[in-house]
């Protein structure tokens with residue numbers, strides 16, 4: 147995990163979107179997915195086809211310069227659907243739950 151990603155995760159999990167070099171609009175404008183079909187990032191269902199689609203979306207994210215702010219935005223605004231910042235909705239939910247468990251213990 148690179149430094150930007152770590153900062154984004156920490157900020158989002160603590161309830162703050164890190165305000166570093168990105169403006170809210172700025173990271174969207176340079177995202178690797180900006181010219182792709184948005185439906186790719188919103189797989190429907192839970193079957194093998196949906197999992198395969200999510201993996202295809204995550205491949206975009208792995209090359210994306212906006213991955214950290216995108217994930218921070220999704221975590222801090224509790225986006226409940228779709229792939230953001232390289233993580234599917236169920237992965238983000240698990241991450242947020244594990245953070246709450248750590249805070250509570």
Ligand code: SF4
Nearest residue numbers: 177179207210216231
């Ligand atoms: S991290 Fe993924 S979903 Fe977010 S802007 Fe980049 S390609 Fe799009």
